[in-house]
Each structure stands twice: as C-alpha cells, then as structure tokens.
Amino acid sequence: MKKIYSQIKSAISDSHHILLHLHPGSDADSAGSALAFYHYLTSINKKVTLISGDSNLSPGLATLPGADQITPQNFFDLNIADFDLFIILDSSEKRQISKLEEVVFPAHLKTIVIDHHASNQGFGDLNLIEADSPATCQIVYKLFKALKIKISKEIALCLFTGIFGDTGGFKYSSTTAETFSICAQLTKIAPNFTETLFNLENNDRPDRPKLLGLHLSHIETHFNGRIAISALPLSLLKKNNINPDDSVNAEISNTLKSVVGWEIGISMIEAGKDMVRVSFRTRDPAIFDVSEIATATGYGGGHKAAAGASLPMSLSKAKRLILRTISRLHPELGNI
Numbered sequence: 001m002k003k004i005y006s007q008i009k010s011a012i013s014d015s016h017h018i019l020l021h022l023h024p025g026s027d028a029d030s031a032g033s034a035l036a037f038y039h040y041l042t043s044i045n046k047k048v049t050l051i052s053g054d055s056n057l058s059p060g061l062a063t064l065p066g067a068d069q070i071t072p073q074n075f076f077d078l079n080i081a082d083f084d085l086f087i088i089l090d091s092s093e094k095r096q097i098s099k100l101e102e103v104v105f106p107a108h109l110k111t112i113v114i115d116h117h118a119s120n121q122g123f124g125d126l127n128l129i130e131a132d133s134p135a136t137c138q139i140v141y142k143l144f145k146a147l148k149i150k151i152s153k154e155i156a157l158c159l160f161t162g163i164f165g166d167t168g169g170f171k172y173s174s175t176t177a178e179t180f181s182i183c184a185q186l187t188k189i190a191p192n193f194t195e196t197l198f199n200l201e202n203n204d205r206p207d208r209p210k211l212l213g214l215h216l217s218h219i220e221t222h223f224n225g226r227i228a229i230s231a232l233p234l235s236l237l238k239k240n241n242i243n244p245d246d247s248v249n250a251e252i253s254n255t256l257k258s259v260v261g262w263e264i265g266i267s268m269i270e271a272g273k274d275m276v277r278v279s280f281r282t283r284d285p286a287i288f289d290v291s292e293i294a295t296a297t298g299y300g301g302g303h304k305a306a307a308g309a310s311l312p313m314s315l316s317k318a319k320r321l322i323l324r325t326i327s328r329l330h331p332e333l334g335n336i
C-alpha cells in the first residue's frame with residue numbers, strides 16, 4: 001500500500017474532530033468527495049463538521065445524500081481550536097478554502113490535501129495529489145479501496161456524481177477505462193444514480209435561462225475571431241433583475257468553445273464591486289493551456305482544458321488583463 005494512504009489512515013484514527021469544507025462555487029466533485037468522507041467518518045463514529053464554505057450549495061447538489069448535514073458557514077465562522085484535523089478536498093490552494101481573508105492554519109491543526117489540480121503545490125501536512133486523475137472523487141475511491149473502507153450506497157452515489165461532474169459526463173480527456181471501471185463498481189452499489197443525475201441537471205431557477213440569454217447576446221471575438229468572450233456588467237444584470245450568480249459561467253465558456261474556430265471560450269461576470277468571476281475553456285488544451293492563462297493573471301488556476309479566476313477589479317480592467325495575458329503567452333495569435 002502507498003505510504004501516503006497509511007499516513008492518512010493514522011491521521012484520521014488519531015483525530016477527534018474533523019473539518020471538511022466545500023470550495024467557493026462548489027461543484028459535484030467538491031460536494032461529492034466531501035460528502036463521501038462525511039459518510040465514511042461518521043460511520044466510524046468520528047465527530048465531523050462539513051461547512052458549505054464561501055458559497056451556498058447549488059440546488060442540484062443539495063439532493064446528494066447527506067447534503068442536509070452541511071452547515072452554512074465559512075472557514076472564518078469557525079473556532080478552529082475545536083478541530084484537530086482538516087481534510088481539504090478538490091482545492092488547489094488555500095484560497096479555495098475561503099477567499100474572504102487569508103487562510104492560516106494554526107500549529108495544532110493537522111491538514112490533509114487530496115486533489116487532482118495540476119497547479120496544487122501540496123500545501124497540507126499530508127498531500128495526496130494526482131494531477132492525471134479526472135476527479136478528486138476518483139482519488140478518494142482508490143484511497144477508500146486501498147484502506148478497505150466499505151463503499152456504502154451513499155458514498156457510491158456521492159463519488160459517482162463527482163466523477164460524472166468533473167469528467168463532463170465522461171467526455172474530458174482525463175477520462176480513462178479506469179474511470180469507467182470505477183464507475184461500473186459505484187453504479188452497481190448505487191443503481192439509482194440516474195435519479196441523482198436528473199436532480200443534478202434539472203434544478204434551475206428562472207434566472208438561469210434569462211442569464212444564459214444575456215450571455216449569448218453579448219458575445220465578442222478577439223485575435224481574428226479565435227477567442228470568444230461574453231462579459232456581463234453588474235449594471236446589466238440589475239437592469240434585467242437577475243442576481244449576479246456566476247453559476248452559468250462554465251456553461252457559457254463551454255458553449256463558446258464548441259464553435260469551430262473559437263479556440264478559447266471565456267465567460268465573465270461582474271459579481272460585485274471589483275469582483276469579476278471568469279471561466280475559461282479551450283478546444284485544444286495541448287496548444288492553449290487555459291490553466292496557464294488563468295494562473296498568469298495572478299488570480300486563478302485550474303486544468304489545461306478548463307480553468308477559472310476571480311479578479312478583484314472592474315470588468316473593463318479584468319477584460320484588458322485577460323486579453324493582454326493571452327497576447328503575451330500566445331504571440332502567435334496576433335493583434336488583440
């Protein structure tokens with residue numbers, strides 16, 4: 001067995017109160033991996049607190065088993081002295097724990113980082129990072145199997161949903177035969193998985209199609225039509241009575257990159273004063289590593305094909321920064 005697996009096992013057995021969190025703008029992989037751990041840890045009678053972190057859980061994810069046990073708190077609402085272990089899942093850096101203030105770990109708190117983001121430098125005491133894994137949930141599955149942890153129906157449903165979400169429904173290039181064989185095992189344990197997927201994908205508010213419509217009517221192209229951007233100012237959202245929710249960002253950047261010739265799709269939304277959330281997708285991650293672009297802005301990160309950033313500046317400044325960053329990293333694209 002890998003040394004890190006047994007180190008994680010002893011850290012858990014030595015602990016008394018374990019903290020779990022969801023990353024800002026949590027997704028199926030974040031919620032699925034945290035809830036899988038929640039179910040396992042409570043099954044061995046550990047005291048566990050799972051916080052929703054900076055954002056509210058999306059209605060689609062709220063149907064995952066155990067989601068009602070997630071407490072609506074962020075990291076700074078807690079008395080960290082109460083905890084002796086923090087298992088940090090699907091988070092490439094401390095800013096994915098909270099973006100409200102700088103996260104500092106007190107000396108008594110042991111930290112375990114389990115993640116699949118290539119940009120993760122390993123900021124925990126123990127780090128299980130597999131950048132070639134399509135989802136944190138897949139890493140957690142392999143860890144649980146190695147430690148001979150029983151995969152209950154609840155755990156199986158959470159892990160499957162996380163893998164489904166982060167592979168874009170088994171479409172992204174990190175999906176392998178191993179992913180399918182793991183999912184075959186998980187769906188054998190939780191045959192009702194299609195119900196969970198339906199709930200995940202069919203829990204919209206009326207705001208969402210309205211926001212999609214606004215985005216789709218604000219597409220502009222740059223670099224001779226090779227980069228497409230949709231950027232929405234807060235004033236426009238307010239005028240249309242839409243909450244500045246950035247949950248459709250990923251959907252829009254995906255839609256943009258689906259157009260032949262638009263090599264990078266970028267969706268931007270002004271979520272508040274001096275706060276712009278950005279999602280990047282590319283058709284060709286071998287040429288356009290969008291995680292490199294997001295990281296180079298100084299405020300983002302992610303994967304080669306899918307990345308994001310939260311820029312503390314006005315929308316026009318954010319757009320300029322992104323275009324200049326792309327121009328610097330990809331001079332072959334020519335003029336902005």
Ligand SMILES: [Mn+2]
Binds near residue numbers: 135
């Ligand atoms: Mn993930």
